[in-house]
Amino acid sequence: MMPSLAIPLAGFLFLVLPTEGLCYGCAVTEEERPQLIFLLNKVISSEDTRTGLNPSILIALRLARNHNRNVEENLLQRLSQDAVSHAKESYSSGKVALSIMAQLASCVNPRNVSSSGSTINLVRLLEQKYQDELQNLKKYQAPLTSFYQLSLDVLALCLAEGNFSTAEAANLLKPDKDKKKYYLGNFSVDTAAVSILAQVCLKNKTLTPKVRHNIAKSVKWLVQQILNHSHDEVLGNLYSTGLAMQALTVSGIQWNCRESLKMILDQIHKGTFNLPMAASQIIPSLEGRTYLNVTGLNCSADKDDLDIITTTPSPPTSPPPRICVNYTVSAKVKTFINGTIPVHVPQGSSLFDVMTVAQDKNWNIFRFTYENSSWGPYITSVQGLMADNNQRTYWQLLSGNIPLDRGETLEKRDKMNWQGALGK
Ligand code: B12
Ligand SMILES: *[C@@H]1O[C@H](CO)[C@@H](O)[C@H](O)[C@H]1NC(C)=O
Ligand SMILES: *[C@@H]1O[C@H](CO)[C@@H](O)[C@H](O)[C@H]1NC(C)=O
Ligand SMILES: *[C@@H]1O[C@H](CO)[C@@H](O)[C@H](O)[C@H]1NC(C)=O
Ligand SMILES: *[C@@H]1O[C@H](CO)[C@@H](O)[C@H](O)[C@H]1NC(C)=O
Ligand SMILES: *[C@@H]1O[C@H](CO)[C@@H](O)[C@H](O)[C@H]1NC(C)=O
Ligand SMILES: *[C@@H]1O[C@H](CO)[C@@H](O)[C@H](O)[C@H]1NC(C)=O
Numbered sequence: 454m455m456p457s458l459a460i461p462l463a464g465f466l467f468l469v470l471p472t473e474g475l476c477y478g479c480a481v482t483e484e485e486r487p488q489l490i491f492l493l494n495k496v497i498s499s500e501d502t503r504t505g506l507n508p509s510i511l512i513a514l515r516l517a518r519n520h521n522r523n524v525e526e527n528l529l530q531r532l533s534q535d536a537v538s539h540a541k542e543s544y545s546s547g548k549v550a551l552s553i554m555a556q557l558a559s560c561v562n563p564r565n566v567s568s569s570g571s572t573i574n575l576v577r578l579l580e581q582k583y584q585d586e587l588q589n590l591k592k593y594q595a596p597l598t599s600f601y602q603l604s605l606d607v608l609a610l611c612l613a614e615g616n617f618s619t620a621e622a623a624n625l626l627k628p629d630k631d632k633k634k635y636y637l638g639n640f641s642v643d644t645a646a647v648s649i650l651a652q653v654c655l656k657n658k659t660l661t662p663k664v665r666h667n668i669a670k671s672v673k674w675l676v677q678q679i680l681n682h683s684h685d686e687v688l689g690n691l692y693s694t695g696l697a698m699q700a701l702t703v704s705g706i707q708w709n710c711r712e713s714l715k716m717i718l719d720q721i722h723k724g725t726f727n728l729p730m731a732a733s734q735i736i737p738s739l740e741g742r743t744y745l746n747v748t749g750l751n752c753s754a755d756k757d758d759l760d761i762i763t764t765t766p767s768p769p770t771s772p773p774p775r776i777c778v779n780y781t782v783s784a785k786v787k788t789f790i791n792g793t794i795p796v797h798v799p800q801g802s803s804l805f806d807v808m809t810v811a812q813d814k815n816w817n818i819f820r821f822t823y824e825n826s827s828w829g830p831y832i833t834s835v836q837g838l839m840a841d842n843n844q845r846t847y848w849q850l851l852s853g854n855i856p857l858d859r860g861e862t863l864e865k866r867d868k869m870n871w872q873g874a875l876g877k
């Protein structure tokens with residue numbers, strides 16, 4: 454029960470009962486809920502959820518108010534099994550952090566995750582991986598992974614009450630003099646959002662007044678930056694809006710939450726969030742919840758009211774028209790041979806498909822490697838030239854000169870020049 458406010462006025466007693474929606478962010482209304490359920494149905498029916506190992510998806514399903522217990526329990530078991538067998542060697546720090554949050558949200562103690570007779574303490578593991586990140590940062594002025602993952606680390610350590618220095622963490626996330634850590638070429642709204650969530654969590658820990666003051670200052674600056682990188686209701690871009698909504702909510706500022714929420718709902722039917730990973734980052738905001746809520750859930754009160762939808766494969770229609778794309782690779786490296794090639798692919802293909810066709814046509818110039826990531830295939834090298842985190846280089850995907858905001862699907866846009874460039 455939340456405290457209610459009693460105001461005696463001219464002999465009457467006014468009782469103002471705070472309702473959740475008014476005090477804390479915003480959420481879908483009952484009329485809007487079918488649109489959220491449509492998205493949740495898609496997520497639980499997807500291959501990524503039913504056979505994949507993505508903790509972000511479980512966090513989102515747990516923070517939703519509608520559930521499919523079978524799907525969630527099955528995913529939890531597979532994640533736990535994977536964690537006991539692979540977390541130590543092959544998880545990045547941020548993946549351990551997300552795993553901890555998925556366990557917390559499932560009412561499992563992350564210090565005691567067990568599967569087939571083995572047990573792992575994920576909090577202890579994160580304490581170690583976080584120290585490794587800090588050491589790399591000292592040595593190379595870059596974390597092993599990214600400031601996004603460092604922010605996830607602090608958030609998870611804070612939520613799971615791990616053993617770490619809260620003052621050091623606050624200092625780490627403070628946007629420093631040139632604010633470099635929040636740039637990966639450009640300001641990252643996603644990173645700023647997770648960093649705000651972590652710092653608001655830290656604020657509830659024992660800290661000196663000075664550290665507390667610094668956190669408030671950092672959060673304020675980051676909120677301002679997020680708003681500066683926003684156009685109307687889109688905070689950053691479509692894929693950062695969900696995380697940014699969480700951040701603005703916990704920062705306590707006044708902003709037009711409903712407008713962002715309505716914009717997201719409109720995008721659902723356009724297929725913008727069809728990728729379960731993309732859906733997982735907007736679902737909490739649609740429920741008026743944030744990653745800070747993974748600790749307060751009552752799992753035994755879950756409803757079991759979500760169905761898996763079996764989509765009948767659409768009958769073979771006439772094959773989509775083919776489109777022509779100019780694909781270019783370039784890098785400012787002596788040994789690298791720049792190359793352009795026209796590629797014919799069916800409309801609706803992805804950039805990855807284009808790269809595959811180009812590679813088949815000319816392996817010497819267009820060969821590439823990739824990793825399967827939560828967002829799909831992540832390009833790691835082209836022509837043998839590797840991205841390198843310590844050098845802070847990566848393969849940037851451009852259409853013309855504009856960085857793509859997703860591993861994009863090709864539509865009927867004719868003048869498309871796809872480019873891979875090694876960016877810094
Ligand atoms: C850090 C980051 C990067 C880093 C990754 C390397 C590093 N040092 O960590 C860099 C700057 C290189 C990067 C590049 C790109 N990114 Co990026 N990135 C992120 C960010 C901020 C955090 C990812 C993370 O660490 N997650 C936590 C860890 C634990 O999970 P993970 O699954 O192991 O994370 C890996 C993948 O996310 C992968 N990855 C990162 N970006 C992308 C993008 C795509 C399309 C794919 C398939 C994989 C991928 O790298 C991570 C580390 O290994 C997310 C934000 C978000 N909301 O998720 C954006 C985000 C995932 N990136 C995005 C985009 C668009 C890109 C680029 C395509 C930009 C471009 N035009 O070139 C390129 C991908 C190029 C390529 N080589 O394939 C979008 C994806 C949207 C979508 N619908 O597909 C996001 C959501 C940002 C946004 N709001 O627009 N990214
Ligand atoms: C850890 O979990 C297992 C099974 O889930 C349980 O039997 C055991 O008592 C737990 N240990 C601790 C220390 O909580
Ligand atoms: C916490 O970490 C510090 C240093 O990293 C260590 O000295 C201390 O023993 C740890 N405390 C616990 C309870 O593990
Ligand atoms: C940074 O953003 C500006 C404006 O959107 C853009 O012109 C520039 O190419 C971006 N730089 C990088 C490295 O992505
Ligand atoms: C702060 O933490 C305490 C427990 O340590 C918890 O009871 C309280 O709800 C938290 N407050 C906020 C605002 O999260
Ligand atoms: C946000 O943008 C405005 C105008 O574009 C600028 O005056 C202000 O300094 C920016 N704020 C921050 C924190 O960068
Ligand atoms: C989420 O957590 C915040 C505090 O961090 C709390 O005030 C709020 O009531 C929680 N919301 C839900 C729906 O649990």
Ligand SMILES: *[C@@H]1O[C@H](CO)[C@@H](O)[C@H](O)[C@H]1NC(C)=O
Pocket residue numbers: 751752753754
């Ligand atoms: C959790 O939900 C169950 C079932 O609705 C209820 O009996 C129990 O009291 C709840 N526990 C807490 C801590 O709220």
Ligand SMILES: *[C@@H]1O[C@H](CO)[C@@H](O)[C@H](O)[C@H]1NC(C)=O
Pocket residue numbers: 783784785791874
């Ligand atoms: C390859 O393209 C890059 C620009 O993307 C340019 O800087 C470089 O000079 C080009 N290399 C050659 C050999 O033309």
Ligand SMILES: *[C@@H]1O[C@H](CO)[C@@H](O)[C@H](O)[C@H]1NC(C)=O
Pocket residue numbers: 823824825
């Ligand atoms: C990525 O996943 C696809 C399909 O699940 C698989 O065919 C492919 O071999 C995987 N690629 C890598 C590099 O792991």
Ligand SMILES: *[C@@H]1O[C@H](CO)[C@@H](O)[C@H](O)[C@H]1NC(C)=O
Pocket residue numbers: 777778779795867868869870
């Ligand atoms: C691809 O490049 C060729 C030659 O540079 C040009 O004639 C053609 O219009 C380009 N096609 C597209 C779709 O941009």
